[in-house]
Amino acid sequence: MWDRQSVINILNDLLNSGANLQATFPIGKFTRKADRIILEEAKMTLVDGRSQKAYQAGPPLRAMVVRFSGHPMHNFVRVYYDAWVSPGDLNSLSLREDGAAETKVRAIGKPGWLVIYPLGSLLCDQRLEKRVKDLAVNGKEASLFVEFMTVDEGELKKSNNITLTDYVPEDAKLWEQWLGKIDTDMFQTIVRPRNFRSTSGRSDDYYLKIVRYGNRKVGAVWLEKINQRNGTAELGLLIGEPHLWGMGLGSRAMNAMIDIAKDDLGLKFLWVSVREANQRAVNCYKKGGFIIVRKIPVFNKSDGSYQIWLHMEKMI
Numbered sequence: 001m002w003d004r005q006s007v008i009n010i011l012n013d014l015l016n017s018g019a020n021l022q023a024t025f026p027i028g029k030f031t032r033k034a035d036r037i038i039l040e041e042a043k044m045t046l047v048d049g050r051s052q053k054a055y056q057a058g059p060p061l062r063a064m065v066v067r068f069s070g071h072p073m074h075n076f077v078r079v080y081y082d083a084w085v086s087p088g089d090l091n092s093l094s095l096r097e098d099g100a101a102e103t104k105v106r107a108i109g110k111p112g113w114l115v116i117y118p119l120g121s122l123l124c125d126q127r128l129e130k131r132v133k134d135l136a137v138n139g140k141e142a143s144l145f146v147e148f149m150t151v152d153e154g155e156l157k158k159s160n161n162i163t164l165t166d167y168v169p170e171d172a173k174l175w176e177q178w179l180g181k182i183d184t185d186m187f188q189t190i191v192r193p194r195n196f197r198s199t200s201g202r203s204d205d206y207y208l209k210i211v212r213y214g215n216r217k218v219g220a221v222w223l224e225k226i227n228q229r230n231g232t233a234e235l236g237l238l239i240g241e242p243h244l245w246g247m248g249l250g251s252r253a254m255n256a257m258i259d260i261a262k263d264d265l266g267l268k269f270l271w272v273s274v275r276e277a278n279q280r281a282v283n284c285y286k287k288g289g290f291i292i293v294r295k296i297p298v299f300n301k302s303d304g305s306y307q308i309w310l311h312m313e314k315m316i
Contacts, residue, residue: 007063010077011039014116022124024136025114027055027106031133037116043084046114047103057108058082064139073246076117078139083111113139122246125280127182131242162252164209164221164260167201171210174217178240190273191238193224207265211239211253218244221257223265231268233261237281250284258288262316269315276308290314 014021015037023034023046032055034046039060047054064078084107115136117123123132135142175192182191193206201208206224210217219239226233235257239250261267272290274281290312299306 004059004061007060007079008039010063010065011037011060011079011116014077015039020119021116022119022121023114023116024123024132025055025057026112026133026137027108031136044081045105052103054103054105055108056084056105057114058084058111073118073120074122074243076115076121076123078113078115078135080113081108081111083109113137120246122242125242125245126277127280128242162218162249162256163212164253164256165212165217167208167210167220169199171217172198174210174240178219178238181240181242189275190236191240192220193222193236195224207233207260209257209260211249213244213249216241218249219253221253223257223261223267223270226265226267228266231266233265233267233270235261235270235272237272237284245280250281251287254284254288258314258316267316269313271311271313274310274312276310282310282312285312288314 021035021037023037024031025034025046026032032046032048032053034048034055036047036049038045038047042059044057044060045054046057058081060079060081062080065075066078067075113136115123115132122128123135131143179191193208195203195205196208197203201210205226206222207226208220208222211219211221218241219237221238222236223233224236235254237250237254237257239245239253258270261270270290271293272285274285276282276295291314292310293313294311296309296311297306298309
């Protein structure tokens with residue numbers, strides 16, 4: 001969309017809608033997030049309330065609006081803005097509002113793009129932060145954008161319910177595709193049963209099913225460390241298509257596997273291990289009835305950092 005007034009109208013509609021919006025935009029080699037946008041005639045101000053910093057850009061000139069009819073929460077707008085050069089010392093500018101602390105303002109001296117999306121959108125997911133940055137910088141060339149636009153919603157809507165299907169050796173190649181789409185270093189390390197053998201979906205160590213949505217295979221769910229004598233097992237889940245996150249597929253796949261664990265395998269108790277940073281997964285397990293039993297700090301000896309893992313349990 002190239003008409004400047006149309007772009008401004010779209011942004012004004014967003015700002016007046018009452019929705020909580022967030023923006024990701026590049027500053028030099030980095031990107032920043034803003035939780036508020038002030039649109040004026042000659043400039044646009046992006047405010048990060050958490051850091052009490054703001055950035056002033058020139059007016060929005062053109063936009064790309066992406067809408068998903070079946071999932072409006074994931075809609076976003078990519079806006080091209082002009083450079084803004086303010087008179088005087090740029091570092092001395094400030095923004096003061098009633099009841100708020102003074103916010104330092106920095107002028108953006110180069111034109112660029114930003115992505116605006118509602119809180120709760122898929123784009124807010126920390127696991128996709130690097131790819132949202134890529135979307136802000138590269139736009140339609142970004143892998144995430146291409147992935148979004150390949151969603152065939154009409155095809156997927158033919159089946160509102162997910163199904164679990166048997167694993168076949170040809171499915172092994174799907175994991176390479178899925179691992180390229182998620183941040184396994186930061187959020188999800190366990191992406192398959194620990195003793196997984198690509199030739200079989202079931203062994204003495206695990207029981208694996210493929211998650212199918214519509215006509216597409218989108219992930220996997222499994223049980224491992226199965227102890228028939230004690231009736232216990234560990235549950236694992238992977239939805240490997242980020243553009244389908246937030247649609248409840250993980251919850252439905254988990255519940256279907258819990259039914260198998262109880263009715264077919266005679267199990268009585270399940271547990272999961274999940275990183276605390278992976279809040280979408282934590283909420284999914286909570287929704288399924290798992291409760292947090294303990295938190296475990298796991299240290300990285302290479303750089304001295306650590307992450308918190310949650311041990312969650314459920315009687316079935």
